[in-house]
Amino acid sequence: MIRKVVLSGYGNVGKRFAELLHSRKQDILNRYGIDLLLTGVIGSRGMIYEEKGLDLGILLNCKMGSDGLEEYGELRMGAFLNKLFFKGDLLVESTPTNIETGEPALSIMISAMEEGMDVVSISKGALVTNFARVMKCASDRGVRLKYSGATAAALPTIDIGEFSLAGSDIKSIRGILNGTTNFILTRMMEGSMSFEEALQEAKERGIAESNSHFDISGIDSSCKILLLSNSLMGTELSLKDIDIKGIENVTKEDIGKAKLNNRAIKLVASAEKNQEGVVVKVSPMEISESDLLYGVIGTNKGIVFDTDTMGQVAALGGASNPVGAAAAALKDVINLYR
Amino acid sequence: MIRKVVLSGYGNVGKRFAELLHSRKQDILNRYGIDLLLTGVIGSRGMIYEEKGLDLGILLNCKMGSDGLEEYGELRMGAFLNKLFFKGDLLVESTPTNIETGEPALSIMISAMEEGMDVVSISKGALVTNFARVMKCASDRGVRLKYSGATAAALPTIDIGEFSLAGSDIKSIRGILNGTTNFILTRMMEGSMSFEEALQEAKERGIAESNSHFDISGIDSSCKILLLSNSLMGTELSLKDIDIKGIENVTKEDIGKAKLNNRAIKLVASAEKNQEGVVVKVSPMEISESDLLYGVIGTNKGIVFDTDTMGQVAALGGASNPVGAAAAALKDVINLYR
Numbered sequence: 001m002i003r004k005v006v007l008s009g010y011g012n013v014g015k016r017f018a019e020l021l022h023s024r025k026q027d028i029l030n031r032y033g034i035d036l037l038l039t040g041v042i043g044s045r046g047m048i049y050e051e052k053g054l055d056l057g058i059l060l061n062c063k064m065g066s067d068g069l070e071e072y073g074e075l076r077m078g079a080f081l082n083k084l085f086f087k088g089d090l091l092v093e094s095t096p097t098n099i100e101t102g103e104p105a106l107s108i109m110i111s112a113m114e115e116g117m118d119v120v121s122i123s124k125g126a127l128v129t130n131f132a133r134v135m136k137c138a139s140d141r142g143v144r145l146k147y148s149g150a151t152a153a154a155l156p157t158i159d160i161g162e163f164s165l166a167g168s169d170i171k172s173i174r175g176i177l178n179g180t181t182n183f184i185l186t187r188m189m190e191g192s193m194s195f196e197e198a199l200q201e202a203k204e205r206g207i208a209e210s211n212s213h214f215d216i217s218g219i220d221s222s223c224k225i226l227l228l229s230n231s232l233m234g235t236e237l238s239l240k241d242i243d244i245k246g247i248e249n250v251t252k253e254d255i256g257k258a259k260l261n262n263r264a265i266k267l268v269a270s271a272e273k274n275q276e277g278v279v280v281k282v283s284p285m286e287i288s289e290s291d292l293l294y295g296v297i298g299t300n301k302g303i304v305f306d307t308d309t310m311g312q313v314a315a316l317g318g319a320s321n322p323v324g325a326a327a328a329a330l331k332d333v334i335n336l337y338r
Numbered sequence: 339m340i341r342k343v344v345l346s347g348y349g350n351v352g353k354r355f356a357e358l359l360h361s362r363k364q365d366i367l368n369r370y371g372i373d374l375l376l377t378g379v380i381g382s383r384g385m386i387y388e389e390k391g392l393d394l395g396i397l398l399n400c401k402m403g404s405d406g407l408e409e410y411g412e413l414r415m416g417a418f419l420n421k422l423f424f425k426g427d428l429l430v431e432s433t434p435t436n437i438e439t440g441e442p443a444l445s446i447m448i449s450a451m452e453e454g455m456d457v458v459s460i461s462k463g464a465l466v467t468n469f470a471r472v473m474k475c476a477s478d479r480g481v482r483l484k485y486s487g488a489t490a491a492a493l494p495t496i497d498i499g500e501f502s503l504a505g506s507d508i509k510s511i512r513g514i515l516n517g518t519t520n521f522i523l524t525r526m527m528e529g530s531m532s533f534e535e536a537l538q539e540a541k542e543r544g545i546a547e548s549n550s551h552f553d554i555s556g557i558d559s560s561c562k563i564l565l566l567s568n569s570l571m572g573t574e575l576s577l578k579d580i581d582i583k584g585i586e587n588v589t590k591e592d593i594g595k596a597k598l599n600n601r602a603i604k605l606v607a608s609a610e611k612n613q614e615g616v617v618v619k620v621s622p623m624e625i626s627e628s629d630l631l632y633g634v635i636g637t638n639k640g641i642v643f644d645t646d647t648m649g650q651v652a653a654l655g656g657a658s659n660p661v662g663a664a665a666a667a668l669k670d671v672i673n674l675y676r
Contacts, residue, residue, distance in 0.1 A: 330504075
């Protein structure tokens with residue numbers, strides 16, 4: 001079965017996704033019977049499109065971003081278009097996350113769905129800002145939407161909640177959903193460092209971005225737990241409904257006190273059912289050695305579901321890097337069409 | 339959508355499954371649109387069957403096992419049949435696991451598939467002894483087969499390998515797949531007990547059965563890793579291909595030595611790809627604190643997949659009890675028809 005894929009965003013993750021489509025094309029056809037054809041890539045200045053499939057050998061040698069798409073357009077005459085064009089079976093959305101307006105992802109996703117395309121989203125912005133609208137559009141148009149890449153990527157979260165726990169009642173979800181902050185807290189624990197020192201180390205090692213506010217303020221974790229709660233616990237929350245506390249104010253003293261009690265400080269994102277509804281929050285918390293999240297160290301992530309019939313079920317790990325995010329999107333694509 | 343279910347085996351797990359069907363009927367209909375109707379239960383001396391659905395209020399008040407089915411037959415005239423009868427959409431198989439012949443599960447499953455029924459198996463015997471035959475029968479008859487209940491039940495294992503890691507290459511699977519042996523080893527670690535003392539405690543607490551050979555010899559773990567390897571790594575192994583070592587010979591001294599090095603002894607079941615193929619084995623092993631399986635204590639279970647694109651992905655927990663096993667089967671049923 002041929003499936004024509006349009007990718008939006010050709011940054012770090014988008015390019016890795018194109019690489020996976022190229023290197024695994026035959027393997028995916030053999031294992032799942034799906035022939036994935038990348039027909040278009042959308043950038044900020046236009047898009048490249050070829051009905052019979054882009055030449056990935058050429059594309060992957062071009063630069064990242066819109067410069068690369070224009071470069072491709074020069075090498076493949078007529079492939080570069082100045083306006084967007086939605087045709088194909090599936091959109092894979094990987095533009096930068098924008099939590100103010102959700103754009104450009106929001107318009108791109110809506111346009112694709114209106115043309116009857118399924119969507120696999122890696123970026124979080126459109127879903128975080130406009131969850132109900134995006135879901136309604138998918139349902140109105142009869143298309144499907146998956147977004148593992150937006151909910152901790154290679155760490156299975158939505159999959160487990162939706163499939164592995166089907167039929168049970170999820171009473172709470174607690175997760176360490178951001179690798180950068182977990183790395184910083186781990187280094188503060190292990191190396192008796194201050195927050196600033198550990199952040200500096202994370203930047204030097206390429207783990208924290210130069211603008212790390214999105215991670216350390218807890219917003220990235222909040223986006224993920226918001227999507228998990230809305231998807232798995234029936235809420236319709238937006239970021240303003242979440243009590244968010246980042247790790248900026250965690251001190252060496254806090255860490256020392258926790259260590260004395262054989263506890264660790266982790267940035268925990270949680271969604272817990274109580275009698276009034278579901279309470280969602282993000283905050284640094286002391287957790288004990290017996291907690292399934294205790295062993296989540298470095299850039300690792302983890303999630304624990306508390307259920308009525310299956311007890312506690314946790315998932316840990318999953319590569320926190322662009323390949324892991326691209327692989328999570330590929331997984332969603334395969335699960336849509338297998 | 340109505341789905342007619344026949345259950346084989348009315349022991350501890352089978353009865354819990356019937357209870358879940360009863361208590362969650364409306365919830366499953368609301369959430370997934372599936373109306374599950376239990377029309378038959380097969381026991382060792384015959385079966386009960388009612389085309390319009392058994393009266394679960396009556397059935398759940400009957401004893402477990404064939405005595406209970408006969409009791410039901412007395413209360414509902416004509417419901418007890420002396421011979422087996424396969425009609426419906428789905429068989430849920432929960433007879434006791436027999437790793438010598440796979441019977442009676444094997445004949446029951448084959449008969450159901452030949453009548454066009456899908457199968458959800460909780461028991462391991464038929465699959466462990468006759469994996470290729472059962473798979474071929476399902477494929478020939480165009481029916482589907484799921485068996486989460488046979489591969490660590492409430493701990494997601496097959497689900498993760500099949501769906502959450504779709505498109506990636508699984509290089510190895512390592513798991514603590516048996517709660518009883520993990521409880522015994524945990525008690526030996528924590529309480530400086532001998533194997534015999536910890537086994538005794540497990541029996542007193544109802545964690546180990548009176549005949550615990552199946553668990554402590556490593557056979558139960560072997561059955562599970564065998565099914566995982568055959569399902570996820572393309573092998574066609576049977577038990578004789580697995581190098582199996584149980585925990586009977588783990589001494590206090592072994593445990594002491596491991597503890598000195600901040601390591602723990604766990605019964606690890608593994609399937610690892612190498613250049614010649616896949617090596618599957620079960621053995622007590624020392625594992626380090628940084629291992630994602632290190633924190634799996636007591637009756638908990640855990641599994642770690644090592645992949646090329648998603649790094650290490652682990653699942654931990656999942657209730658190790660009859661309700662957890664029944665809930666795992668219910669999950670499979672829902673995922674077949676949602």
